[in-house]
Amino acid sequence: MLHVGINLALYTALRLRITWLTSERGILLYQALSFVVLIIAGFASASMDPSVEVVAGLVAAIALHGIYSLSFLELWSLAEGSYSLSILEHIEQATRRGEAVDASGLEGLGVSKKEQRLGSLERLGLIQDTADQVSLTHGGRKVARVLASVAWSAGVTRTE
Amino acid sequence: MWLVSALFALVGAVIGQVVVARLHFGGGFVARFLLVGGAVGLVMAGSLVRAYGWGVEFWAGVLVYAFACELYVFLVTLVDSSISVSLLLLLRRGSSSRAEIDHLSSSRAMVASRLEKLRMNGLLRRAGSSYALTGRGLRLLVLFRVLRVFFHRRPLPAIGRP
Numbered sequence: 539m540l541h542v543g544i545n546l547a548l549y550t551a552l553r554l555r556i557t558w559l560t561s562e563r564g565i566l567l568y569q570a571l572s573f574v575v576l577i578i579a580g581f582a583s584a585s586m587d588p589s590v591e592v593v594a595g596l597v598a599a600i601a602l603h604g605i606y607s608l609s610f611l612e613l614w615s616l617a618e619g620s621y622s623l624s625i626l627e628h629i630e631q632a633t634r635r636g637e638a639v640d641a642s643g644l645e646g647l648g649v650s651k652k653e654q655r656l657g658s659l660e661r662l663g664l665i666q667d668t669a670d671q672v673s674l675t676h677g678g679r680k681v682a683r684v685l686a687s688v689a690w691s692a693g694v695t696r697t698e
Numbered sequence: 699m700w701l702v703s704a705l706f707a708l709v710g711a712v713i714g715q716v717v718v719a720r721l722h723f724g725g726g727f728v729a730r731f732l733l734v735g736g737a738v739g740l741v742m743a744g745s746l747v748r749a750y751g752w753g754v755e756f757w758a759g760v761l762v763y764a765f766a767c768e769l770y771v772f773l774v775t776l777v778d779s780s781i782s783v784s785l786l787l788l789l790r791r792g793s794s795s796r797a798e799i800d801h802l803s804s805s806r807a808m809v810a811s812r813l814e815k816l817r818m819n820g821l822l823r824r825a826g827s828s829y830a831l832t833g834r835g836l837r838l839l840v841l842f843r844v845l846r847v848f849f850h851r852r853p854l855p856a857i858g859r860p
Contacts, residue, residue: 553849560849594700594758601761605768612772617845621781622812626821626839629829638828641809648781648808649800655782656799665789673793674786682790685777689787691712692727692774693719 541579541599542606545572565614569607576603621651700746700759707742708766711735726819727774735767779815781808 549559549568558564580596616623625644632639656672659665664678674682688694714734715727723730742763746756777783788799813829816822821835831839 594754598758601765604765644809671793682786689777694778
């Protein structure tokens with residue numbers, strides 16, 4: 539709990555001074571580093587006193603850090619550029635100006651998001667673009683299979 | 699034992715959620731999983747209290763279960779709303795040209811689907827031929843404006859304007 543508190547306090551204090559911390563890579567590395575520090579400190583304590591209580595405490599601390607980091611990264615990512623939030627923002631602005639919602643503006647945003655995401659998937663090595671044919675790589679097929687299973691388990695069907 | 703209990707509870711919650719989803723009781727995934735996962739979590743917590751009291755093993759089991767549930771909910775919401783996931787699932791059917799991707803995953807359908815999801819979640823309402831934010835939608839937007847300033851020190855980008 540103390541480690542998570544220090545993580546948040548440090549981020550709040552440093553984000554204004556170190557702009558790198560507001561980037562996607564920066565925030566991922568910051569959370570990963572905090573995780574590694576916790577695991578090293580936990581294993582050091584467990585090696586000095588390898589009792590069931592200490593091991594359980596280490597696992598509890600790792601799980602708590604996982605809950606915190608995942609929530610942090612989700613909020614960061616949503617605040618960074620969620621399509622749904624951009625739509626809400628667009629509608630709020632249009633309502634404030636007394637105008638109807640500009641559907642073409644939203645569609646334009648959708649096109650640029652799709653292009654950005656295709657580029658990201660290619661950089662991550664999940665898809666490949668050869669001679670104007672976009673296809674999944676070996677890794678991409680594995681990831682897509684896992685995601686399809688998750689979608690099946692939750693009864694999610696994508697319509698777009 | 700506490701770790702095994704937490705992992706078994708997660709499997710139970712996921713299977714329970716699959717069964718409830720197939721029975722079409724209505725409601726969204728998150729509400730469904732909160733109901734099933736919450737009930738399974740209470741049973742697991744009860745059995746851990748009986749075995750360990752309120753000791754550290756109890757908290758370890760509960761936190762591992764909570765983390766695993768959050769990870770599962772995160773994955774499902776990602777699958778349900780992420781554009782990247784939508785593209786991966788589309789390409790799973792076979793390779794496509796960029797033009798085919800644009801055709802199969804049209805921006806108009808994407809916008810329509812998002813507007814409908816936002817309306818179903820009570821964040822938007824129909825206002826004549828257009829849309830307006832509900833009170834809940836406005837509160838969410840204000841919250842994320844604050845988070846955007848905190849995380850990124852910038853406001854949301856404007857849409858449809860140069």
